[in-house]
Structure formats: C-alpha cells, structure tokens
Amino acid sequence: MKMPGNRQIIQVVPRLQPTRCGVSDHAVALASELRTSFGIDSAFVVLNSDERCDLPYSITHCAPHQLLNACVAFSGNQPAAILVHLSGYGYSADGAPTLLAEALGSVKADGRFRVAVFFHELFATGMPWKSAFWYSQRQKRAVRRIAGACDLLVTNTRNYVDWLTRETVPQSASPIQYMPVFSQVGEAQQHIPLADRDPVMAVFGLGGTRQNAYRDLSALGTMLRQLGIQEILDIGPEFEPPGELDGIPVRRMGVLPATEIARQFSRSTFGFLSYPRMPLAKSGVFAGYCAHGVVPVIARHFSGQVDGLEDGVHVLSPRTATATQASALESCSIAAWRWYSGHRLHDHAALYARWIKESTDESTDEIETASQSAGQKNA
Numbered sequence: 001m002k003m004p005g006n007r008q009i010i011q012v013v014p015r016l017q018p019t020r021c022g023v024s025d026h027a028v029a030l031a032s033e034l035r036t037s038f039g040i041d042s043a044f045v046v047l048n049s050d051e052r053c054d055l056p057y058s059i060t061h062c063a064p065h066q067l068l069n070a071c072v073a074f075s076g077n078q079p080a081a082i083l084v085h086l087s088g089y090g091y092s093a094d095g096a097p098t099l100l101a102e103a104l105g106s107v108k109a110d111g112r113f114r115v116a117v118f119f120h121e122l123f124a125t126g127m128p129w130k131s132a133f134w135y136s137q138r139q140k141r142a143v144r145r146i147a148g149a150c151d152l153l154v155t156n157t158r159n160y161v162d163w164l165t166r167e168t169v170p171q172s173a174s175p176i177q178y179m180p181v182f183s184q185v186g187e188a189q190q191h192i193p194l195a196d197r198d199p200v201m202a203v204f205g206l207g208g209t210r211q212n213a214y215r216d217l218s219a220l221g222t223m224l225r226q227l228g229i230q231e232i233l234d235i236g237p238e239f240e241p242p243g244e245l246d247g248i249p250v251r252r253m254g255v256l257p258a259t260e261i262a263r264q265f266s267r268s269t270f271g272f273l274s275y276p277r278m279p280l281a282k283s284g285v286f287a288g289y290c291a292h293g294v295v296p297v298i299a300r301h302f303s304g305q306v307d308g309l310e311d312g313v314h315v316l317s318p319r320t321a322t323a324t325q326a327s328a329l330e331s332c333s334i335a336a337w338r339w340y341s342g343h344r345l346h347d348h349a350a351l352y353a354r355w356i357k358e359s360t361d362e363s364t365d366e367i368e369t370a371s372q373s374a375g376q377k378n379a
Helices: 022-038 064-075 098-110 131-148 158-167 207-217 221-226 258-267 284-291 326-343 345-357 364-378
Strands: 008-013 041-046 058-061 080-086 113-119 152-155 198-204 231-235 248-254 268-273 295-298
Touching: 008 022, 008 064, 022 041, 022 080, 022 284, 022 345, 041 064, 058 064, 064 080, 064 098, 080 098, 080 131, 080 345, 098 113, 098 131, 113 131, 113 345, 131 158, 152 158, 198 207, 198 258, 198 284, 207 268, 231 258, 258 268, 258 284, 268 284, 284 295, 284 326, 295 326, 326 345
Parallel strands: 008 041, 008 080, 041 058, 080 113, 113 152, 198 231, 198 268, 231 248, 268 295
Antiparallel strands: none
C-alpha cells in the first residue's frame, strides 16, 4: 500500500492533558519532533475524554467505534499512517481496552491504513485479593487483539518485548522494536560534570509519584546525609510536600515549564523516585533524570541487569549509595546519560519516519538527511 506524500501521522490517545498525563506528554513531544525534524504533521484522535486543550494540531474527540471515520476524515479518504498509544487503564476502567481492539480490527479490515502501536504498558498483575489479578486475563486478550491489528509494534522494556514476541507475533513478522521512553523535559546536549552542580536532590513527577517518593525518603535520612544533600527540590503538581526531611529543607517549585525543569535538573546532582517495581525504562521521570545526567536514586536495590541498567553503575539505591565515592558518582552520572542517549526523542521520531517512508514513494535520502541533520543538532 502506497500512502500519499502529505506527510501526516494520526496519533490515537485516550486523553490529551499536557503536563498532567505522561502518555499525553509523550505523544505531544513526539508530534513536535516529527514536525520539526521530518516534516511530518500529527493529528490526534482522542477516544476516552471530552476535555479540550490548546495545541497546534488538528484534534478530534470520538468514541472508539468512530475511530475509522475519524481517521478517514483526517486522511481525506486516502491511505495514511496511524500510531496508537496503548495504556490500558487510559481506555478502560478495567485496563482491558476491548473497544479499542474492536475499533482497530475495523481499521485493519478497511485496508487504507498502516497502524503502529506503542505499548506504554501491557497488563497489570497482582495478588488474588487485588482487582488487577482478576482483570489480567482480559487485559492480555485485548493486548493480543490490538497487536494483531497493527503493522509495527513498539514498546519500552525488554520484558514487554519478550512477552509480545512469545504471545502475539508470528515468526515471520517484523521484530518488535524496543525503545525505552524519552524525556519529556528536554535533553542535555552534553554531559554536565557534577562539579558544576549543587548538592541538591530533585523529586519530580505527578502528585502520586512524589507522595510515594517522600514516603520512602522519610526512612532514608542516613542515605541523604551520606550523599551530602543540602536541599530537596520538589517539582510537580497536586501534592504538598513536607517542609523538610531529616533536617534537609524541601523547596516547593510547583508546576514548571519543561525548559525550567531542564534548568533545575542541570544544576541538581541527584534525582529520586520510588518506583513500585522494576523496570525503570518505562518511567518518564527516570528518563528525565538520565537525559540531564542527574544521578538517579531509587528506593530499592535490584540485582543483575534490567534493560541495560545496573544498580551501582547507572543508578543508586540505599545499598549501593552508602559505599559510593565522589568518582563513582561522576561515573554513575555519565553512565545514566549515555544509557539514555541511545533512545532520545529524535530516535523515537526517526523510527516512525522511516516506517512511514517505507509506505511512500519518497526517497530514503530525504529521511536519512533529516535524521542525520537533527541528530547532529541533538548530539
């Protein structure tokens, strides 16, 4: 199927709530990079929210069963590319986006659209007394159906790649693309040495994320003192942080624009997050820290390597932080920044640009020249 040269991708999201929804921020940042570096415009189909926002893109809100009609309207009744952002609970209260799966089945049957999906998450797990345990099987069924309706599968952790490959993809299909999430608050163009930073720790994210972080930090006063932290910067909405932790003042920054968050990260030595379970490659907060060379500190130790990350090498936990020397901190900062550099925002956009190019008559040189030029700019 050949698509026209209008250079557009239709992004499907459950909601568009910039600064308040990680999936929204991911999609909007991707749209900006696709437009800037590759001349590909985005249009958004919002399936599970009537909330409006002010963005420089064409946007339509509709029910899942109207997805095909919405895409036809955006494409002018011509073949086009669609990118679905999949986070199950965004589309359905039980985390099983069955209606989305049905809608994508209709889109695939229509034959005019090539469909990619970025799996931000697959399915929940939990103990039998948790609702996630009972919803898990229907979530898996929906994921399998969605994968079957898509031409390109992309996800953010090796564990997800393994499950999708085992459960959904025939051996003849294209390999599933592995892309840890990118930072939504910018990326440092070069590594900033710790000697040029202040002895502060950033706590960043939505209200629930930061609430969990302070709960764990309240028991880690010894670690904070060993790291020499003199101030904690609280960045984000919807939560009032404590005034101090173990005598260390907490400065409430509130909601900041991405450029200011980047500036604060560039002067911060550490960034803390309390993630409920591994891995970290799907965390936008973690990506933001690594993108700016902030030393990531997590609440719990993990062994081995997960998504190319090792405790004590790319990230610190209370166990590995206690024995860390100044030189090791610098090495950790550099390792985290270099790990992130393999999947920057531009790399994500280039993946979809190449995929779109494969379905058009446009030359490879145009995409590769744009990619190389923007890549040099972001290096």
